[in-house]
Each structure stands twice: as structure tokens, then as C-alpha cells.
Amino acid sequence: KAGVTQTPRxxxxxxxxxxxxxxxxxxxxxxxxxxxxxxxxxLQFLFEYFSxxxxxxxxxxxxxxxxxxxNSRSEMNVSTLELGDSALYLCASSLPGAGTGELFFxxxxxxxxx
Amino acid sequence: GQQLNQSPQSMFIQxxxxxxxxxxxxxxxxxxxxxxxxxxxxxVLLIALYKAGELTSNGRLTAQFGITRKDSFLNISASIPxxxxxxxxxxxxxxxxxxxxxxxxxxxVIP
Numbered sequence: 001k002a003g004v005t006q007t008p009r010x011x012x013x014x015x016x017x018x019x020x021x022x023x024x025x026x027x028x029x030x031x032x033x034x035x036x037x038x039x040x041x042x043l044q045f046l047f048e049y050f051s052x053x054x055x056x057x058x059x060x061x062x063x064x065x066x067x068x069x070x071n072s073r074s075e076m077n078v079s080t081l082e083l084g085d086s087a088l089y090l091c092a093s094s095l096p097g098a099g100t101g102e103l104f105f106x107x108x109x110x111x112x113x114x
Numbered sequence: 115g116q117q118l119n120q121s122p123q124s125m126f127i128q129x130x131x132x133x134x135x136x137x138x139x140x141x142x143x144x145x146x147x148x149x150x151x152x153x154x155x156x157x158v159l160l161i162a163l164y165k166a167g168e169l170t171s172n173g174r175l176t177a178q179f180g181i182t183r184k185d186s187f188l189n190i191s192a193s194i195p196x197x198x199x200x201x202x203x204x205x206x207x208x209x210x211x212x213x214x215x216x217x218x219x220x221x222x223v224i225p
Contacts, residue, residue, distance in 0.1 A: 004156070006156075031211055033211060033212060034197065035213075035215075040215075042117065042215055042217055043157075043202065043204075043213075043215035044215075045212040045213065045214075047218050048211050052220070054210065055211070056210055058212065058214050090156050092156075093129055094211055101145040101147060101162045101164060101206055102147070102159055102162050103147075103159070103211065103213060104159060105149075105156035105157045105158070105159075106155070107155050107156045108155070108156050110154075
């Protein structure tokens, strides 16, 4: 069974630009979550999508947004990039039930903002 | 956001030694999970615990869900070089998929 696939793996942007990251979940997984990982703040929850609807949201500004498509693939977008947005962005997929525990992560997209 | 406290922050051990790390929270979780992350990779799920007091093993790894539901620990027996990495605990509440992650324990195994 193929794992969670994230693209691109690495990207460099400059302040003020916007970025879109993509995630393909494990086949059969309909819930997709996004996390930001930085050395200072650790792993922090951004948002979760299920059936093309945002089901839960972390404490991030509105510049961070996402969406999910009918095939469960998801994208997240960060607009007006700031230096502090440099991070590893991780996507995780899980079975539909909420609170079922097991989230499976992709390898991440490493964003550097200059 | 809420962060779980993991200890120790880092460990340097000899190959073959046993390792123990723990995770504590000020609030209750209904599920505890342990992940391992290698450099440049995403976290990989090691063990999931669903019931207070539960003790679960996965090969050389053993984890327990604390009775108070506010803590968990992970033991690794007979460590080997490939155990090197950062170990994260994570808590989850009923009815929500989002995880609250610990601060991580960086493990170094000296051959």
C-alpha cells in the first residue's frame, strides 16, 4: 500500500509570495491533516479535512488555508509568506472516524522563505 | 498551543542498553501515540495506546498509557544503531483527529 505522498519535497520562496503544497493520502483514507514543524514550536496542528470539508482547525492566521478534493487529495496554501513560515509542512492521513488515533505522515515539504 | 512535556530531551546510550522516555500532560487524552522521526523524513507511527493502563509492545518497543490518562512512557530494549532518531509522543482526544505533540526526545546510540 503506497504511503502518504507530498509534493514538492523542497521549495524556496521569498517574502510576500504564496505557496501551494500538495498531499495524496493513503488509498482509502479520507481524513487529511496538516502540521507545521519548526525547531522552536515543534509539531503544530494546522487543519484537518474530511469529505472536502474542514473539520478542525489549529491556531494559525488566515494566511494558512487548505482544501480537499473529491478523491481525498488535499492542498494547503500559505499567502503573503513571512520568514517565520519556513518550516517542514507535514501531511497525515487517517481512516474516516474522528479520534481513531492512527495518523500516517508523509515525508513533508520543506519550505524556506528568504 | 498545548504542548506535552517529554523527558529526557536527549539521550546518549551504548548499543545494547535499554532506553526509557516519558511524556506528561496537564490534561487528559484518550489516545496516546509514539512516533519516530528520522532526519528529513516524516514521523513514523510506532505504537498506539487506546486504554488507560494499557501496555503494548511492538518488537523491542513497549509503551504504556498512564492510569491518570495524563502520561505515557516508551521503553526500547537492547538498542541498536538504527534506533537513532527523535521520538515524539502525541495525545489525542475523543472525537477529534488532531494530535498534540510532545517536545521530542533525541536518541543517539553509540556503537
